[in-house]
Amino acid sequence: MDKSEEIIKILKSKLSKKSWEMWFGTFSVKGISETLITFSVGNIFIKDWLNQKYHKQFKETIREVFGKDIPYTIEDEIASEEIKKRKVERLIRKRPVVYSEFNKEYTFENFVVGPFNEEAYDGALEVAKAPGKMNPFFVYGGVGLGKTHLLHAMGNYLIQNSPDVRVMYVTAEKFMNDLIMAIRNNSTQEFRKNFREKIDVLMIDDIQFLMGKNGIQSELFHTLNHLLDHSKQIVLCSDRTPTQLSEFQPRLVSRFQMGLVVKVYEPDVETSMQIARAFAQKNGILLSNEMAREIALSSNNVRTIKGIVTKLAFKSAKDGVSEDTVANAVRDVVGRVATVKSPSSEKEAFFQVLSGVFDVLPAELDAKIRTANLSRARQVGMYFARKYLHKTFSEIGEWFSRDHSSVVYSCKKVEESLRKGNSKVREKVFLLQKLLHKQSGESAG
Ligand code: ADP
Ligand code: MG
Numbered sequence: 001m002d003k004s005e006e007i008i009k010i011l012k013s014k015l016s017k018k019s020w021e022m023w024f025g026t027f028s029v030k031g032i033s034e035t036l037i038t039f040s041v042g043n044i045f046i047k048d049w050l051n052q053k054y055h056k057q058f059k060e061t062i063r064e065v066f067g068k069d070i071p072y073t074i075e076d077e078i079a080s081e082e083i084k085k086r087k088v089e090r091l092i093r094k095r096p097v098v099y100s101e102f103n104k105e106y107t108f109e110n111f112v113v114g115p116f117n118e119e120a121y122d123g124a125l126e127v128a129k130a131p132g133k134m135n136p137f138f139v140y141g142g143v144g145l146g147k148t149h150l151l152h153a154m155g156n157y158l159i160q161n162s163p164d165v166r167v168m169y170v171t172a173e174k175f176m177n178d179l180i181m182a183i184r185n186n187s188t189q190e191f192r193k194n195f196r197e198k199i200d201v202l203m204i205d206d207i208q209f210l211m212g213k214n215g216i217q218s219e220l221f222h223t224l225n226h227l228l229d230h231s232k233q234i235v236l237c238s239d240r241t242p243t244q245l246s247e248f249q250p251r252l253v254s255r256f257q258m259g260l261v262v263k264v265y266e267p268d269v270e271t272s273m274q275i276a277r278a279f280a281q282k283n284g285i286l287l288s289n290e291m292a293r294e295i296a297l298s299s300n301n302v303r304t305i306k307g308i309v310t311k312l313a314f315k316s317a318k319d320g321v322s323e324d325t326v327a328n329a330v331r332d333v334v335g336r337v338a339t340v341k342s343p344s345s346e347k348e349a350f351f352q353v354l355s356g357v358f359d360v361l362p363a364e365l366d367a368k369i370r371t372a373n374l375s376r377a378r379q380v381g382m383y384f385a386r387k388y389l390h391k392t393f394s395e396i397g398e399w400f401s402r403d404h405s406s407v408v409y410s411c412k413k414v415e416e417s418l419r420k421g422n423s424k425v426r427e428k429v430f431l432l433q434k435l436l437h438k439q440s441g442e443s444a445g
Contacts, residue, residue, distance in 0.1 A: 106152035114271035131233035141264030144303030272296035283313035383414035
């Protein structure tokens, strides 16, 4: 063993594994002479730290190896840029920095997947497996439908599977507060470093919070541009589509649309039942079909369903689950008696899904308002009701408050578009099929 190796071996034995890994990733013995030992490290920051903290260990090591005291110096310059780069990189890798705490419960494994959210789930998993490829990744949908859960799942997945990747999760509100604080403290340089240089994946939750906040949006724009230029992954969450973000700079909206945009829908009754059962199972209780249905019918918000089941688990810990405890839990959480909301009318259920698919309000569907998107939603809706729900023309007319001839006309129009291969219309019909569990040829149940 030569003297350099010996120094390293002894030094290492004097330090904890953690300190060694944290601070000595770039450490090497650069020169040995009778009068001076020269060490080298990756940067000046490490150099200062080692000088401050490990003087005693260096001194002792030198005495042990050479049998006498020889002064030492630590340099932070490294022969070639290439080596420097490699070594700094290595140091970063050995020092996984946790930028954000992720909720350990919010994992992909704990995420119930159904037709309503599978697109978002698949996208999130793809992005977590190969960050930087689908950029930006934009998830939107109503509250309580699992968007934040998905972001945390991505974070947890990345930390587990690619510890080298530096992930930062912030809410848009925190982004704003940090920026304001930085401006106030004259430390915008540092803010920019944090959000641009130091990370590989940036996730910003509830981006709609920045609507109308023009100055913050400008900073965000430059942040995103910088990250995109360096192939860093951006993940964004919103309660609405990019184009529905009013008072947002057009240049930002167009960035949002550049990559993969996915929507989380509201779950249909069957999926809600499945979610209720999954939560129940996690809580160690078993739900009958009827119970699960009752819960599912009381809300199509995943957060609410989860709340009901948690309450149920708590209340039934002593006496077990019964129809009564289910009804009570539903009442406590939703604020009304479970059975009041009957399997709603078929129209109501259909309108809810249809409105989700076209991003319009259910109440607009049978109103007199006319926009291109609404007309399309109505036409496709009428066609779907005829073809897959097997409604008569007059039933459909009643649903949409339209006369017989306009229903017939709409159905024809959509059929024609499909025949001509209009992919947009196809996609909508397909989505409705999926969300309503209707395959072609299946009879209306
Ligand atoms: P959002 O961010 O869309 O408002 P959250 O991600 O906060 O919704 O979800 C609300 C609650 O519902 C969380 O406790 C989350 O774990 C749970 N949740 C939502 N969707 C799912 C799902 N598909 N599977 C399991 N839990 C879910
Ligand atoms: Mg959220």
